[in-house]
Amino acid sequence: MLNIHDLHVKIGDKEVLKGINLNIEDGETFILFGPNGSGKTSLLMTIMGFNGYEVTAGQIIFRGKDITHMPTYERARLGIGMSFQRPPTIHGLKTRDLVRLCARDKHFDVPGMARTVNFESFLERDINDGFSGGEIKRSELLQLMAQDPYLVLFDEPESGVDLENMALVGKTARKLLDGPLEPSPYETMRDRRARHITSGLIITHTGYILDYVNADRGQVMYDGRLCCDAKPNRPRDILDHISKYGYKECVRCLN
Numbered sequence: 469m470l471n472i473h474d475l476h477v478k479i480g481d482k483e484v485l486k487g488i489n490l491n492i493e494d495g496e497t498f499i500l501f502g503p504n505g506s507g508k509t510s511l512l513m514t515i516m517g518f519n520g521y522e523v524t525a526g527q528i529i530f531r532g533k534d535i536t537h538m539p540t541y542e543r544a545r546l547g548i549g550m551s552f553q554r555p556p557t558i559h560g561l562k563t564r565d566l567v568r569l570c571a572r573d574k575h576f577d578v579p580g581m582a583r584t585v586n587f588e589s590f591l592e593r594d595i596n597d598g599f600s601g602g603e604i605k606r607s608e609l610l611q612l613m614a615q616d617p618y619l620v621l622f623d624e625p626e627s628g629v630d631l632e633n634m635a636l637v638g639k640t641a642r643k644l645l646d647g648p649l650e651p652s653p654y655e656t657m658r659d660r661r662a663r664h665i666t667s668g669l670i671i672t673h674t675g676y677i678l679d680y681v682n683a684d685r686g687q688v689m690y691d692g693r694l695c696c697d698a699k700p701n702r703p704r705d706i707l708d709h710i711s712k713y714g715y716k717e718c719v720r721c722l723n
């Protein structure tokens with residue numbers, strides 16, 4: 469799904485990513501940990517192709533296509549979607565209209581899907597205008613459901629979300645990644661995931677999202693580099709390790 473080779477990125481004069489190598493397989497959910505300012509958001513913003521993130525070396529391949537220098541709208545069209553940590557307010561653009569834009573020419577039952585994330589009463593409001601932390605996340609999830617991307621980038625899905633909303637955010641994220649959850653006597657979890665090839669790249673500090681999604685692998689970003697590639701690199705184990713020993717311990721793997 470996603471192959472990143474030796475990616476170096478600058479913001480202005482500052483090198484924020486210093487040789488990232490990362491492969492995410494079809495249907496795989498990858499978790500990114502790391503201290504504040506280590507470059508996690510920069511990686512997601514670079515994959516999405518936002519201005520200000522200058523790729524000075526390396527390559528990003530998505531579903532076999534080199535997207536390293538492709539504009540953001542083309543990446544979205546190819547099937548990359550992102551939920552932001554702090555998305556901007558857009559005055560003059562109603563939530564309903566943005567959700568329709570995300571769905572492009574597909575039929576998408578906007579009110580019906582909004583109901584699944586308790587968001588029907590927000591559809592006529594301008595995007596993120598006065599939304600609370602939890603409302604922003606639900607709005608982002610609704611846009612992602614409409615887009616239905618192959619690769620979903622989640623930047624701290626827990627941020628600003630209370631525990632009740634966390635369950636809703638977590639279950640919806642899982643549905644986006646694994647497909648509808650209706651149990652079927654004919655299909656195992658493994659079969660369903662093989663059929664539903666959506667992949668995820670999720671940044672988390674707290675790890676709450678791990679209670680909901682099926683996280684396959686993880687790594688730690690430290691000072692613009694990926695490290696702590698211990699095997700097996702199970703996200704839960706990495707989180708426990710960070711809680712016990714701190715991020716600095718991860719740097720040992722770089723030496």
Ligand SMILES: Nc1ncnc2c1ncn2[C@@H]1O[C@H](COP(=O)(O)OP(=O)(O)OP(=O)(O)O)[C@@H](O)[C@H]1O
Nearest residue numbers: 479480482484502503504505506507508509510511
């Ligand atoms: N627009 C910008 N101008 C200058 N420096 C920037 C800009 N955006 C990010 N940076 C710097 O890039 C580095 C990486 O930031 P980034 O947001 O990617 O970190 P992060 O790991 O996502 O942090 P956090 O966990 O706090 O969200 C930081 O030192 C940050 O100050």
